Amino acid sequence: MLLPIFLVVLVDVFAFTLVFPLLAIYAEHFGATPLEATLLVSVFAVCQLVSGPLLGRVSDRVGRKPMLLVSQAGTFVGLLVMGGARSLWMLYLARVIDGATAGNLSLAQAYIADNTAPENRSRAFALIGIAFGLGFFLGPSVTGYLVKYGLRAPIWAAAGLSLASFLCTTVVLPNQAPRRAAAGAMPGGERLAIFEWGAYARYFERPVLAGLLVQFFLFGFAFTSFTSGFALFAERTFTWRAHPFTPREIGYLFAYAGFLGIILQGGLIGRLVRRFGERRLVTAGFVALAMGLWLLGVIHDVGPLVAVATVTAFGQGVLRPTLTSLLTQNAEAHEQGVVLGLAQSLSSLAQITAPALGGWLIGHALLAPWAFTAGAAATLGLVATRWGSARAAAAEAPRSAVA
Numbered sequence: 001m002l003l004p005i006f007l008v009v010l011v012d013v014f015a016f017t018l019v020f021p022l023l024a025i026y027a028e029h030f031g032a033t034p035l036e037a038t039l040l041v042s043v044f045a046v047c048q049l050v051s052g053p054l055l056g057r058v059s060d061r062v063g064r065k066p067m068l069l070v071s072q073a074g075t076f077v078g079l080l081v082m083g084g085a086r087s088l089w090m091l092y093l094a095r096v097i098d099g100a101t102a103g104n105l106s107l108a109q110a111y112i113a114d115n116t117a118p119e120n121r122s123r124a125f126a127l128i129g130i131a132f133g134l135g136f137f138l139g140p141s142v143t144g145y146l147v148k149y150g151l152r153a154p155i156w157a158a159a160g161l162s163l164a165s166f167l168c169t170t171v172v173l174p175n176q177a178p179r180r181a182a183a184g185a186m187p188g189g190e191r192l193a194i195f196e197w198g199a200y201a202r203y204f205e206r207p208v209l210a211g212l213l214v215q216f217f218l219f220g221f222a223f224t225s226f227t228s229g230f231a232l233f234a235e236r237t238f239t240w241r242a243h244p245f246t247p248r249e250i251g252y253l254f255a256y257a258g259f260l261g262i263i264l265q266g267g268l269i270g271r272l273v274r275r276f277g278e279r280r281l282v283t284a285g286f287v288a289l290a291m292g293l294w295l296l297g298v299i300h301d302v303g304p305l306v307a308v309a310t311v312t313a314f315g316q317g318v319l320r321p322t323l324t325s326l327l328t329q330n331a332e333a334h335e336q337g338v339v340l341g342l343a344q345s346l347s348s349l350a351q352i353t354a355p356a357l358g359g360w361l362i363g364h365a366l367l368a369p370w371a372f373t374a375g376a377a378a379t380l381g382l383v384a385t386r387w388g389s390a391r392a393a394a395a396e397a398p399r400s401a402v403a
Helices: 002-019 023-028 034-062 064-083 088-100 104-115 118-149 152-172 197-204 207-237 247-276 278-296 302-329 333-363 367-402
Strands: none
Touching (some): 002 064, 002 118, 002 152, 023 034, 023 207, 034 064, 034 088, 034 104, 034 333, 064 088, 064 104, 064 152, 104 118, 104 333, 118 152, 207 247, 207 278, 207 302, 247 278, 247 302, 278 367, 302 333, 333 367
16 A cells, blocks of 8 residues: 555655756756756745645545645646746746646545555655655756756656656556544644634644744745755856856765765664654754754865755654644644644645745855854754753743643
């Protein structure tokens, strides 16, 4: 049951990671400014923020497989438009199409939650983490090779993989209607609508959960700042064999970070959690991410860049699974789907704002401030861990006094 969904996620992530190392540089070939190039990420995130809850709710009624096919078809069409683009507006159209049907990961999570017992879900969700790690290693590696045939080559390869994923879902994934359960009980399924402000607010009133949600947003902001702007930053900052960085070097660097992610997801993260606990790992993750991003703004050589990539990869690899786990642990069983959906909405908000700010900074030749802004977000995430702990302790104090 899990192998088909693993293959679906792996191929989808592989297709995505083929494109993202070169997207901004590809946009520059159509005359895009750095801001216009990074806004391609923001446009996708805006569309995803609107469409994600709708896809999730429709899938609650008609089943996960039909909506997963819709999402994959949108990705395929978006990549075809991107690969055949002749002007910048076509790139934006491609991102709108892809974003308006984006929901592959959340629908895959929902499918797993529907078809696995609660005691087996951690292992099942770990498969998604492994698929992401493999995809983030394989995709940029292949991009680094394919760009010698032109910037469009990785995009056409991603479109081919997207079509393969669609066919894989059609043929090997069983279609099963979601089990009826309490609202929000299925992670990745039901999600809050965008304008349900009152429903959002009550989750921020809980001391521990509020702190974790703020940390998740700040992590997303720092991570998206880095991934959306690094290609533009690198081609203006680093050289390899007397030539500025190209998508080849950028792809190989992302592949290295993905390889480190595989090591973390392949068992190391579990050992670290057992030894140090998730809250300590969150602190360590923010320290590593902040340190790497602050240093990124002051280095100019490839050697230090590899060291920075190592540190930031550790921070990114640790923070996402531990924060997600802590979010589910601090929500009731019937709330977990809504809380994870709220975290995804916050992640989308970070993906809207961070690229816009980063593109503006790079466009004004403020390269070091771009890195420092991402580092500041990670530093604020570290502060938020202390703030959340203090709020939790204050909330527990009255209970202890009564006891």
